Amino acid sequence: MDARIIRGATLPGNAAYEAVPADVVIEDERVVHVAPAGAADAGGRTVTEATGLLLLPGLVDIQVHFREPGTPEAEDVASGAAAAASGGMTAVVMMPNTTPPLDNVDIVRAVLRSGDSAPVEVHTSACITRGRAGEELVDVDALHAAGVRVFTDDGNSVMNARLMRQALRATTRLPGMVVSQHCEDESLVAGGAVNEGPVAERFQVGGRPAVAEEIIVARDIALAADTGGRYHVLHLSAAGSLEQVRRAKAAGLAVTCEVTPQHLVLTETAVERLGTHGKMNPPLRTDADVESLRMGLVDGTVDAVATDHAPHAPDRKAAPLADAPPGMLGVETAASVVWTHLVHPGIISAARAVEVLSSRPAAIVGLADHGGPITAGMTANLCLFDPAHRWTVAPEDMASRSRNDPFAGEELTGRAVLTLLRGTPTLDRL
Ligand SMILES: [Zn+2]
Structure with missing residues (x-):
């Protein structure tokens, strides 16, 4: 099982950590601990440095x-x-x-x-x-x-x-x-x-x-x-x-x-x-x-x-x-x-x-394991999002088998950089 600590992200929609960065500790498919950044001990877990990033459900x-x-x-x-x-x-x-x-x-x-x-x-x-x-x-x-x-x-x-x-x-x-x-x-x-x-x-x-x-x-x-x-x-x-x-x-x-x-x-x-x-x-x-x-x-x-x-x-x-x-x-x-x-x-x-x-x-x-809030006990279905990431939509680089994207060629600001499904990465751009 993946054990990970996501360090220093803010959590939009979670009043305690919207402005104050948090450490989010994940073990055995679950978030087990949310604490102010720097308060949680890495303890041998994978560390994801996330200062400036947003952690979303x-x-x-x-x-x-x-x-x-x-x-x-x-x-x-x-x-x-x-x-x-x-x-x-x-x-x-x-x-x-x-x-x-x-x-x-x-x-x-x-x-x-x-x-x-x-x-x-x-x-x-x-x-x-x-x-x-x-x-x-x-x-x-x-x-x-x-x-x-x-x-x-x-x-x-x-x-x-x-x-x-x-x-x-x-x-x-x-x-x-x-x-x-x-x-x-x-x-x-x-x-x-x-x-x-x-x-x-x-x-x-x-x-x-x-x-x-x-x-x-x-x-x-x-x-x-x-x-x-x-x-x-x-x-x-x-x-x-x-x-x-x-x-x-x-x-x-x-x-x-x-x-x-x-x-x-x-x-x-x-x-x-x-x-x-x-x-x-x-x-x-x-x-x-x-x-x-x-x-x-x-x-x-x-x-x-x-x-x-x-x-x-x-x-x-x-x-x-x-x-x-x-x-x-x-x-x-x-x-x-x-x-x-x-x-x-x-x-x-x-x-x-x-x-x-x-x-x-x-x-x-009715998906109880999705949608947050990000608190201890939630299933670790998470998206780490970089709001400043600039990228240009290139259909040929996409995972879809089709190419009919109306935003092709447009520069967008903000992108998912890490997706976790029950604690396991399904996307990693970090
Ligand atoms: Zn329809």
């Missing part, structure tokens, strides 16, 4: 697409997990839109087995409907008994309100279960490639309007109120939807939401520069939407930053904008993008970044 990404089963050449569980560890993550939740989709216990177990020896904890969601076809509920009880907590037809919205109501009802009797929705009304986004508006017109492609998201969020919040169910909005993108989540929370409903780093940083005009690498669903939107999402991050309406890591092989992204598959890489850059664009400019604190990148997402999906 390992980051938790509750929306990743690893393409196993289906198209492992774009990303398999092993490559996706390696990419996540490289980004400072210790746990991920896979989305179920694999081929075939994760809609039964056998296939969920097979995917979890592929992740057994992965450098992050790999969890999966399961579909809400069989085959993600939107017609018949999966065996929610069996999947819950097999350990699944997140149910979603991600990639598609569940358009059938009766099924959505049944799924939300199930969350009231199955502990920890949450229904997560990809919110876009199919009749409004069919054939659309980018946000509806001037960019879609310029490229002469169909648009995906914000109202398509807003009406699904509105319907689902009404169903959450009706059933008392737990509801989570995946990759929320539009100001109007955020306002509805804000009101649902004020009304005391069990409603949470996440946003992606790209929706916090990029707008629809990125498509002009990035081409198909700027295409995702729901699409990048307007400056006003970005501004609203940032306010939601500040005021707590946004619970989590999740990446929607969506690898695609280069030849598939080489298609015309209307035909290329939607999605962007994310796990290797998420924390760096958040630090560069939100923490360093003073929009959110490092402690708030820890909440949205680790504590809250871990709580939403």
Whole structure:
């Protein structure tokens, strides 16, 4: 077992050590001692000098697409997990839109087995409907008994309100279960490639309007109120939807939401520069939407930053904008993008970044061993982060098997330098 002392890091979100550096002692997969820097004896342990660095609970990404089963050449569980560890993550939740989709216990177990020896904890969601076809509920009880907590037809919205109501009802009797929705009304986004508006017109492609998201969020919040169910909005993108989540929370409903780093940083005009690498669903939107999402991050309406890591092989992204598959890489850059664009400019604190990148997402999906706080007794799932580390995003150097990164070529400030999974290094840039 790894025995280690991390010396002199500060611990954002831990009031005692936010400003005062700490020594964090790790033994047998656990943090056994946290003390003011210099107070703990190395005692033959591996010493990691961490003055000037931040020690965070390992980051938790509750929306990743690893393409196993289906198209492992774009990303398999092993490559996706390696990419996540490289980004400072210790746990991920896979989305179920694999081929075939994760809609039964056998296939969920097979995917979890592929992740057994992965450098992050790999969890999966399961579909809400069989085959993600939107017609018949999966065996929610069996999947819950097999350990699944997140149910979603991600990639598609569940358009059938009766099924959505049944799924939300199930969350009231199955502990920890949450229904997560990809919110876009199919009749409004069919054939659309980018946000509806001037960019879609310029490229002469169909648009995906914000109202398509807003009406699904509105319907689902009404169903959450009706059933008392737990509801989570995946990759929320539009100001109007955020306002509805804000009101649902004020009304005391069990409603949470996440946003992606790209929706916090990029707008629809990125498509002009990035081409198909700027295409995702729901699409990048307007400056006003970005501004609203940032306010939601500040005021707590946004619970989590999740990446929607969506690898695609280069030849598939080489298609015309209307035909290329939607999605962007994310796990290797998420924390760096958040630090560069939100923490360093003073929009959110490092402690708030820890909440949205680790504590809250871990709580939403029920990962008790993740998300901190960093205290004696916690499982040593940790990320040592250098907020001053400057690096340029080079897709060819990444652990992902795909290259569709919207931040390629950008210089970012801040990077994970050591990731520990149950005390064992899964990334070491020191
Ligand atoms: Zn989605």
